[in-house]
């Protein structure tokens with residue numbers, strides 16, 4: 230038989246795949262028993278030094294290496310006491326989708342096959358979740374960074390079509406001082422100098438001030454510039470603040486600006502009961518970015534952008550030379566193609582793990598998990614408030630609690646406290662700077678977290694703080 234890459238013995242392949250499934254289930258079911266994170270051992274650190282394999286290795290041995298060296302040393306975000314940055318914690322239904330998607334090996338850039346319909350189904354569900362109209366287009370992305378880039382380019386192309394003579398540096402965009410760094414990155418990628426992104430000041434709750442946005446826009450317009458887009462954030466990365474979306478929509482609509490909402494994790498709070506009302510105004514935005522891999526717990530990576538004006542979205546990206554022509558029917562049919570709505574031509578069936586996650590759990594259950602985390606953040610904030618040795622560094626508005634160790638004239642060394650938590654494997658929060666102070670930042674986007682995990686975290690911070698605090702300089 231001629232050589233291919235298929236297994237010589239499908240029965241052996243079946244045994245190895247079954248064994249892999251057993252390893253995966255053991256891994257997921259036993260998460261709580263293991264440290265959240267551990268320092269990378271030599272077997273991991275030397276991986277990049279391994280020579281290129283010119284000859285293959287039995288697939289069972291490949292699995293053994295992944296099981297022994299890699300599975301135990303993942304990021305840790307699946308663990309119930311992972312509270313760093315904003316990470317989703319994954320879910321078994323998503324793992325199923327990822328396995329099946331790899332076997333199907335669809336290219337979702339376009340053409341006519343089931344993968345396209347799965348992605349369209351997911352996008353239709355998202356339009357329903359966020360109240361976007363049926364004409365709105367969208368595309369699944371690696372994450373919100375890419376989704377924001379696609380949205381900003383779409384806004385810019387739409388504005389330039391209205392001002393064809395104006396040079397690029399006449400256009401200006403707006404985002405609050407709390408906006409994610411990927412907004413500035415996106416501005417750079419679409420050709421702007423950093424100064425073209427105007428920073429809108431925030432209030433005491435870290436929310437963009439609508440009147441300040443209006444003043445900035447009006448000032449720029451008076452100076453002959455062309456304000457084209459304002460970015461609101463639903464759930465800022467530092468403190469999970471939700472910008473006043475309806476008021477910002479009002480300011481931008483009056484002045485003819487595109488309103489984009491970065492809802493990376495916070496937008497999904499529309500599925501909660503407590504925060505539905507503050508997120509619902511995203512339905513009036515021109516575009517919205519969000520992640521499935523954060524608060525919906527789809528395995529990395531999966532994000533999305535929705536664009537109200539589908540024609541504007543297509544105009545920003547469609548480009549089809551003859552070798553990519555669509556036909557009415559057959560495998561080259563299936564118009565519209567997703568490659569016309571983003572940068573990528575070849576794209577995986579990322580949509581399937583989103584589809585299996587939403588199908589298996591339903592939005593009611595997913596929403597209950599989001600609400601649970603919101604309630605847990607309030608509980609943690611109350612524990613911090615009640616402690617003589619801890620203080621809140623920012624108001625808790627959604628799912629993020631920022632705190633400091635401060636006791637009787639002593640202030641904790643935040644970096645050292647967090648390093649001790651990491652090394653002990655007990656919990657993984659992250660840090661940020663609020664009001665000039667380095668603080669411990671606890672983000673709860675984790676369906677496995679229980680209240681007892683928060684109590685354990687508080688105990689561990691207090692214990693570390695007692696050992697690692699210094700005398701506070703007089704204010």
Ligand SMILES: *Cc1c(COP(=O)(O)O)cnc(C)c1O
Pocket residue numbers: 315371372373374375409411462464465466491492493494520532
């Ligand atoms: C996480 C995050 C991003 C970036 O999203 P990625 O999926 O990591 O690319 C952007 N904005 C906010 C508010 C975020 O929390």
